[in-house]
Amino acid sequence: MRKFYIIYIFTALCLFASCGAERSLKKAEEHLALGEYYDAATMFRKAYQQTPAKNRNERGLYAVKMARCYTKINQTKRAIAAFQNAERYNHASNSDKLTLARMMLKDAQYKNAEKIFLSLKDSLPNDILVKNGLISAQKAVAWKKQGSRYTVKRMNLFNSNKGEYCPKLQGDRYSQIYFTSTRNTALGNELSGITGAKNGDIFLSEKDDKGKWNKPEAISGSLNTEYDEGACDFSPDGKTMYITQCTTDPLYPRYAKILTSQRSDASWSKATELPISRDTLSSFAHPAISPDGNWIYFTSDMPGGKGGLDIWRIRITPAGLGGVEDLDSTINTPGNEEFPSFRPNGDLYFSSDGHPGMGGLDIFIAKTDKNTGKIKIEHPGYPLNSADDDFGITFEGPHNRGFFSSNRNDGKGYDHIYSFENPEIIQTIKGWVYETDGYELPKSQVYMIGNDGTNLKLSVKGDGSFTQTVSPGVDYVLLATCDGFLNHKEEINIGSVKESKEYTLQFPLASIAAPVLIDNIFYDLNKASLRPESATALDKLVTLLNENPHVTIELSANCDYRGGDEYNKILSQKRAETVVRYLISKGIAADRLTPVGYGKENPKTIKKKITEKYDWLKEGDRLTAEYIKKLSNDKQEICNQLNRRTEFRVIRTTYGLFDKNGNLKELPKTKNKNKDADAEIYF
Structure with missing residues (x-):
């Protein structure tokens, strides 16, 4: 009786475990369908543990699905262990074995990875990822030993015990750094089903007057939300932010989108979606704006690519966005190409696990030859790259220094921000x-x-x-x-x-619209003759007129209020004519110049710039005799000096453009050899 009771209990436990595994499997599949890889991996692991070892087929199935989810969320060691279990239960396809070898590269298990790549050569003879993975496994150790001129340092001030990635230097003096962080102070309370961490927000650190970085804070305004705000970039004028956002929906998968936000005063506006494509089943992420502002590069898994994630681009025009282009196979591979970024000299930096590299995502440089137009890919080596994921690079102006993100040396796989520098003579x-x-x-x-x-x-x-x-x-x-x-x-x-x-x-x-002061013009006292030191300023005017050959100007001289009206009028007219004669002597056509003496009838109107030098003056003040006479003697003299001036004003901008029949002449032009810039530039 006791024997049958034990058998009954054992059978009941097995049935209970079986039901438990089925429930875990159902939940895992639901999470997987929504792209919640962290939650899916947790439930696949639970189903695996609830399944008896004798059920080899089920265990193998759960192991391989668990491994694929761990791969998605950068849980490298767990992915390797799960793939090895799937192999043990004969449930790993060649594709899974390839992924296992690529995970071993990320874990610096180069010898083990090499064995798998070699075993796959016969079954996958034309697979680029097998070919490049084998190169990586065989050469990574030597590349690390060889090193490079790069120096890398972890930036503890920017980092937390969670994740930080995709730094972006900004500001006229590169004194601001934006980045994404999943630290505890990010908005929202729920953990992401995709990563197991909080959704990311954009944080900002700024340098103080002494050049020291301040503690990062979440940016003000309504840009950050309870959703996941990721990699960002900026328009060349710094007024538009392009940002990655991944929303949450309990019924649908999460597809990353690119949004834009506008800067107003010191804050950023609520982001709105940038309509790149009508494709609603693909992700659009990691925006990067070309240095000339004409293109937006981004990462996507949309159909028509080379496989995995590819880098695409789309032209930015005054009328809106142009057509989407996939970059060629020099850059994109069947692996993943992500996180495009530009150095100001036009070099494209991106991260890839499809090209031969150190392991996971490595940073690569795409340089375009000026003469041939061909793209050359460079690997900057160790320590900028490591066996782990290295990506999201940003530069301090033209210098080969700045910041990037990497999950090296983090057991939980969190990304952190590092500084880098490669001394170059530029x-x-x-x-x-x-x-x-x-x-x-x-x-x-x-x-x-x-x-x-x-x-x-x-x-x-x-x-x-x-x-x-x-x-x-x-x-x-x-x-x-x-x-x-x-x-x-x-x-x-x-x-x-x-x-x-x-x-x-x-x-x-x-x-063109307002009078322009010709500074440092000097005349002899009560005379119209120019003093020698006036030549420098007038020669600059000659150059300006030669650079703008279709412009005619009025050349005017002005006096202060002292002296008789007629005397001042005659003197100023003669002075204006003297300047015109000088310009004619330097080759400027006489019919482009109109001398006018205003005497004292045209008092100066104060511009804002002058108020910075004379804070007792206000923008818009008109230096009339009545205004000046109310001031102290020293201030009166300053105002009189401001009134005694020589100016020019543009009259026409079409001089010499038309022939005698009124038809537009053909302009001399410099052809533009850069296909991505304007077709022609007129000088």
Whole structure:
């Protein structure tokens, strides 16, 4: 009787375990259908443990599904163990064995990975991932021993005991760093079914006046939500943020989307979706804006790619987004290519586990040859890359230094932020575009042409500056333009140097709509004759008129209120005519110049820029005699000096453009060899 009772109890336990495994399996499949890989892996593992060892088929099935989920969430060691169990139960396909070998690369088990890759060569002879994986397994140790000029350091200030990834330097002086973090202070209370951690938010750290980074804080505004905000990038002017977001829905899988947010004062607006495609079953993530602002690169699994995740791009136009393009097989592989990012010189950085590398995601560089247009892929080596995942790189201007993210040395697989530097001898041009006698012009555009074939359109930052790397031994011409202003051109020859050097250029743009002061013009006392020191300023005006050959100007001279009306009028007229004669002597056509003497009838109106020097003046003040006479003697003299001025004002912008029949003449033009820039640039 006792024997039958024991058999009954054992049978009941088996039935209970079987029912428990079925319930766990059902929950696991539900989580898997929604892309909740962490929760799915947990339930597959529970079903595996609830299944007797004699049920080899079921155990093998649960093991392989568990392994695939662990692979998705970077639980490398658990994925390896689960795949090995699936092999033990004869439930691992060649595809699973390939994934196991790739996981072993991530765990630096290079010898074990090599054995599996070799065993797969016959069954998968044309598989690129087998071929490249074998190269990785055989060479990774030597690559690590060889090293590189990169130095890498973990940034503890930015990191927490959770995850931080995809840093992005921002600001005119790169004094801001944005990144995603799943730390406890992120919004929301629930843990993600996908990762097992909190959903990420965008955090910001800024440098203080001494150049020290402050403690990161979640960015203000309504951009962060209870959903998962991930990798971000910015438009060249820094006013638009492109961001990855993954929402939560209990009934549907999570598909990542790219959203945009606009900066208003010191905060970011609520993000709205960027309509890249009508495809609602694919993910769109990891946005990266090209340095010229003309393209958005991103990661997607949409149909038509090379396999896995690919990097795609789409043109940004004033009318909206263009068509989507998949990058060619030089970059994309049947593996995963993700996290595109640009160095300001135009080099594309991305992460891949499909190219030969150290193990998991490695950072690669795609460089385009200026002459052939062909793309060359470079692997920057160890320690920038490791056996683990390395991705999400950002640069401090033109320098080969900045930050990136990696899950190296973290037993839980969390990503953290690291700094990097590779000392390079680089030469750069730093330019400022601003209104003559005024402020910076962030809406301006700079074109740069070099005699080595360089043809670029450079974006200007919020402070009116731009920075561009240049090559030694090359002559460059740079043209700054802005709506409502005359063009300004600078030429520079870059020599050879043994250390990094920065060349500084100024681009003051003269307004078309308002009078422009010609500073440092000097006349003899009560005479119309120019003093020699006036030549410098007038020669700059000659250059400006030559750079803008279709402009005619009114050249005006003004006096202060002292002296008789007629005397001042005659003197100012003669002075204006003297300046015009000087310009004509330098080759400027007489019919482009109209001299006018205003005497004292045109008092100066104060611009905001002048108030920075004389804080007792207010913007909009008009320096009339009545206004000046109310001031102290020293302030009166300053105002009189401001009134005694020589200015020019643009009258026409169509001089010489039409023939005698009124037809537009053909303009001289410089052909643009850069297919991604404007078709033609007029100088």
